[in-house]
Amino acid sequence: MEPVAAAEPGPAVLEVKGLVTEFPTRHGPFRAVDDVSFELRAGQTLCVVGESGSGKSVTARSILQIVDTPGRITAGEVLLHRHRTSRGSGEEETIDLARLEPRGQAIRAIRGRDIAMIFQEPMSSLSPVHTIGNQIGEVIRLHESVSKKEARARSIELLRQVEIPTPESAVDRYTFEFSGGMRQRAMIAMSLACNPSVLIADEPTTALDVTTQAEILDLIKRLQVDHGMAVMLITHDMGVVAETADAIVVMRHGKLVERGSVEEIFYAPQHDYTKMLLQAVLDLDRPSERRLARRAVQAIGGPVVEIKGLVKEFDLRHGFMRRKGHVLKALDDIDLTLNEGENLGVVGESGSGKTTLGRCLLRVHDPSRGEMLYRAVGGGVADVATARGNGLERIRRDIRMIFQDPFASLNPRMNVAQIIGEPLLVNGVAKGAALRARVAELLDVVGLPASAMERYPHAFSGGQRQRIGIARAIALEPRVIVADEATSALDVSLRTQVLDLLLELQERLGLSFIFISHDISVIRYFCDRVAVMYRGKVVEVGETEEVCTNPQHGYTKALLSAVPHPDPRHRGMLGRHRYEAGR
Amino acid sequence: MLLTYIIKRILWTIPFLFAVSIVAFALIQAPPGDYLTTFAATLAQSGDMVDQERLEALRTRYGLDQPFIVQYWKWISGVLVGDFGISFEWQQPVSNLIWERMALSLCLAVSTLLFTWAVAFPIGIYSAVRKYSIGDYVVTTIGFLGLAMPNFLLALVLMYIGVVYFGADVGGLFSPEYQTAPWSWAKVVDLGKHIWIPVVILGTSSSAALIRIMRANLLDELNKPYVTTARAKGLSEFRLLLKYPVRLALNPFVSTIGWAFPQLISGAVITAFVLSLPTAGPLLLQALLAQDMYLAGAFILLLCTLTVVGMLVSDILLALLDPRIRYR
Structure with missing residues (x-):
């Protein structure tokens, strides 16, 4: 050496x-x-x-x-x-x-x-x-x-x-x-x-x-x-x-x-x-052994969410008669499929549209065009893009979100029982003693003591808060979870813990994840397949290991070569690949 | 970029002033009856009988029987060429009555605003930088006293102190010999001798409020990362303070012109009564009570215009001060 x-x-x-x-x-x-x-x-x-x-x-x-x-x-x-x-x-x-x-x-x-x-x-x-x-x-x-x-x-x-x-x-x-x-x-x-x-x-x-x-x-x-x-x-x-x-x-x-x-x-x-x-x-920096072992026992099922030709435009025009500015295509003709029991990673830089994709799926944003077909347990298919009223409410119970910032995503004026219980209460699933019992159960699932219920978010560390956020996301027994940079704000030693928790929950509850991240190593650990996004487009989709070891698209190569390796003998920055597509 | 912003902003005030004039006119029309009903009531109180036919004749002569929109048109078309109509009560053109009083009101408001800033700016900075020091507590206590005390009370107290201990002439804005005299340098000097009492009285509560605003703004800015950056450059604490956090804390400070201005003018009415100041407030109140439509209308319109102009000035100052506003 x-x-x-x-x-x-x-x-x-x-x-x-x-x-x-x-x-x-x-x-x-x-x-x-x-x-x-x-x-x-x-x-x-x-x-x-x-x-x-x-x-x-x-x-x-x-x-x-x-x-x-x-x-x-x-x-x-x-x-x-x-x-x-x-x-x-x-x-x-x-x-x-x-x-x-x-x-x-x-x-x-x-x-x-x-x-x-x-x-x-x-x-x-x-x-x-x-x-x-x-x-x-x-x-x-x-x-x-x-x-x-x-x-x-x-x-x-x-x-x-x-x-x-x-x-x-x-x-x-x-x-x-x-x-x-x-x-x-x-x-x-x-x-x-x-x-x-x-x-x-x-x-x-x-x-x-x-x-x-x-x-x-x-x-x-x-x-x-x-x-x-x-x-x-x-x-x-x-x-x-x-x-x-x-x-x-x-x-x-x-x-x-x-x-x-x-x-x-x-x-x-x-x-x-x-x-x-x-x-x-x-x-x-390598695939989770737990995940690989699990996939050997239980194969990944058929599609749960199918995104077809999804477009989201933000109108940035302003001024007199809207003649200034332009229309920003945050999502440009996206085709993606999430399968049952699968972890799909979405990777890209800031501004690539990965967060917009997650938000469209939860209908925080209304997509401009295209469809997002969600296959419910009974086999019925609903289009998330056009659902409204009861239909949308039902879909939102099945598709939940975990947020990036464990500090900003928990209301500081609500205690943990209220935070986790809120989706249950809002959807009329449980109340009173049943609600408290369910919250205690959820806390146990994410590895927090039931005594945490009465405390407020500021009393917890970043990793614990993210667990509270996870408990809230799984409260309604969803089928799909969109995790938007769920581990980015955590220290490295906590990241694996949280990812392992998510994998454990996947086994217990039969979840499918859409995991949005800018961090390749986290994706590699957690995701079965990965979609690489660049300026609103999916430039490459494939098995995570395949994409990581043998990237096809120029942007993926650039992205991978820019990731610093935790090994000083393989300093790769000077020989890294650059990619610049014309706008 | 900046010029377009200013021109745009000025153009916007035109439709706004138009709307303001309608609201002003509607407001003075809002109370039931008109000048003549009030006039008849006053006469009836003193035992005189008024001849109904004579009232009707007057009503037609003044155009008070016409619909709102016609009356408004007659009024506003006059205003645009500088004719504010005739005061019923004083039986002379409104413009003869208001200009001097408006000018004095404006003079008082501007001096008060300057006084307020001169007091609030340094004290606000001091009490933010020396947070929880004895000085901060003292200033804060005085500030709350100033906020809590009604202006007229302070006016009475100051008048008492002025008369008893200093033997000063405290009522009005002029000494008796200058009251009706034409403007001269000596009269201006005399005004300067009198104006400080109302300025202090009116300025106390608004400076107390501004000190709190400045302190809170600056406290937010003092711990921002750019302050650390500036410190790491080697700037002295004083220069650093003035160039970075104070500059950013100024934004809300400048916005206060917009609201402080009309508050000063309308809030001055009671104080003006107590101190018998020849400003717009007392005359406006009298005109409103008598339903002297054109006089009240002219005052309200001018006060609103001043407010709009105050907002305009504060917006333009903000744009000069903060590039982020210009580029939006």
């Missing part, structure tokens, strides 16, 4: 030693970062990995002392060895950032100049009411005495470096006129404005599609090589780590669990938690 091509380790530019950051609470101080030490070297990428709540973001913010109030650093050192960077004057100059006054001039001169930062959500991390050029120029003018005109010229040059088309006009545009990927490019341009020696990227690609993610990671890598920066990349995605890291720090509950080179962590992990994280990722 060839070793991982690690960058030549440069001198340590930033050293974090025994860092402790605390948030005072009513029950005493809460240690968000607890005795964490690591170092960043010039030209190297350090990945900080951990699940939500592990304190990785707070660590990053502690370095620049921009932790949200009332959090503050209570112990430890953050040493910036300026003499080892291009900004150094030659003399030994080491600054302990943790000692500096958080609002003072000294630390402000370092922020954005020596150490720059990129954030997760490119939409909300840039001001919506200032132009891109204004926000980039601001950093330059803040740290260097240059004229407005010069700052503008440099902003344009930076936008060109991050490959934003027509930078001369882009500089005067606002963030909401850009796509997510373009916004993140602008954000990167902003962070590079003063040639920082350290770049901290906090989940820079989490909000982006895989193809865009690959481009942004590419860009960061290229710029790192050009500028010789030390990069600290915070992520929860082991695939991203495997693609980019030279060194790795694993965090959990604010503590540093393990640190080492990419080789050490991936091929000889010491700590159980690291092993568990890696295993969870590896588990997902």
Whole structure:
């Protein structure tokens, strides 16, 4: 086996030693970062990995002392060895950032100049009411005495470096006129404005599609090589780590669990938690054994839902006599069949129409043309596209939905019993004591104690909330469940658990799933067949393994090659396939 | 883009003003009877008998027996060329009566609005940034007092304090020697000496409301990710605050012009009575009581127009301030 091509380790530019950051609470101080030490070297990428709540973001913010109030650093050192960077004057100059006054001039001169930062959500991390050029120029003018005109010229040059088309006009545009990927490019341009020696990227690609993610990671890598920066990349995605890291720090509950080179962590992990994280990722990267075993016993039946020539148009015309804008074809002539007891995956980037497809099937949206034939238990066939009144109500009892966001999809003012009981109550299935008994039973099915009934959603973690959402979806004993990104908001270790729960329910209740996701590995684990969507069309349908290993369509190839592999020996990003169809 | 928006917005006010004029006219016609019935009733109260035939003759002369639409047409076609009709009660053209009072009302409203902003803006920012500090609590308490206290009460209290402790001349907007004098620089100075009392009185409750709005808006913005981004750039806290969160919190602040303006003008009536200010409010009330149709109509129409213009100004300011509105 060839070793991982690690960058030549440069001198340590930033050293974090025994860092402790605390948030005072009513029950005493809460240690968000607890005795964490690591170092960043010039030209190297350090990945900080951990699940939500592990304190990785707070660590990053502690370095620049921009932790949200009332959090503050209570112990430890953050040493910036300026003499080892291009900004150094030659003399030994080491600054302990943790000692500096958080609002003072000294630390402000370092922020954005020596150490720059990129954030997760490119939409909300840039001001919506200032132009891109204004926000980039601001950093330059803040740290260097240059004229407005010069700052503008440099902003344009930076936008060109991050490959934003027509930078001369882009500089005067606002963030909401850009796509997510373009916004993140602008954000990167902003962070590079003063040639920082350290770049901290906090989940820079989490909000982006895989193809865009690959481009942004590419860009960061290229710029790192050009500028010789030390990069600290915070992520929860082991695939991203495997693609980019030279060194790795694993965090959990604010503590540093393990640190080492990419080789050490991936091929000889010491700590159980690291092993568990890696295993969870590896588990997902292949078909579920449980599913395969089940299919051997019980074959997939005939069609339950047949979608034929489905079209959904959104009228975006506006202005006088509706002459401006256009009609958006979100779904363009879709043909798909879901069979009894089958898991059908729908994969694609944001804007490909996959969510619209799910919503049409539940008649949240009324389709423009085409039919969706639903075969009920008795053998009767109804067209979901045109059903109304009682007919639609009956179909809606049989086709249910699980939502993406376990936080937003549960009403915070209703307790769990009310949330799960609502469909039963609305459809007049049960009430009173019978309703409570049924809710308790449903909670048991999804692995939650009956005592959960009286509590409100905020008392539960993300994974538990998603279980509540699942209990609500199966309350009416449906036959088809549309799961729209049902595991995207969950940590990796929870994903397999939730998917296994869904498989178990499938066995017990004879469910068929339409599983919408942008995440290939989840699809591979869970789905028997997969449909690949691109700009409103299904470009490829087939057995999941077949599509994953031998994709036929150019877009599928591009999508698959953009997925970061959780194996640092198979870094595939640079050799990835690109696909761009003409509009 | 911006210009089209503004032109479009201005054009929209034309049909809107037309609708407003109909509603205004319908409103002053709404009470049963007309000026002459009220006139007859007043005479009857004082023991005079009115000759029915004379009333009918007057009614025909004033056109009060004609249908609504005809009366409206007569009125509005006059208004368009600047003729607001004749006040029954004062027996002189309405335009002679209203302009000075409207101008003073407008002057009072604008000064109050400026005062309100000058007070609410810095205090609102302070109490958001120093949330739950002693200063915040003090300001909040004063704010609630200002909100809860009726304007006329504050007017009485201030008048008392003004007269007893400062010996100031507190009624009206002018000293007696300037009341009927033609406009001059000295009269303007005299106005300045008097106007602050009503400005403070009227401004207190609306600044209290605005402080709360500013504080709430800013608190929402202060923890947004773009603030962290700006901090990570190395901006100082003060510059950062003014450039990013305050700028975004201003949106609802500017929208308040739309509602604060008419509120100031109509809310000023009672205060104007208490302080005997020569503004539009008291005269409007009198005209309404007497069913002096054309006088009341002119006032209501002008007040509505001011409101519409206030909305227009706030919309245009919003578009200037927030590009997202322009592009929608």
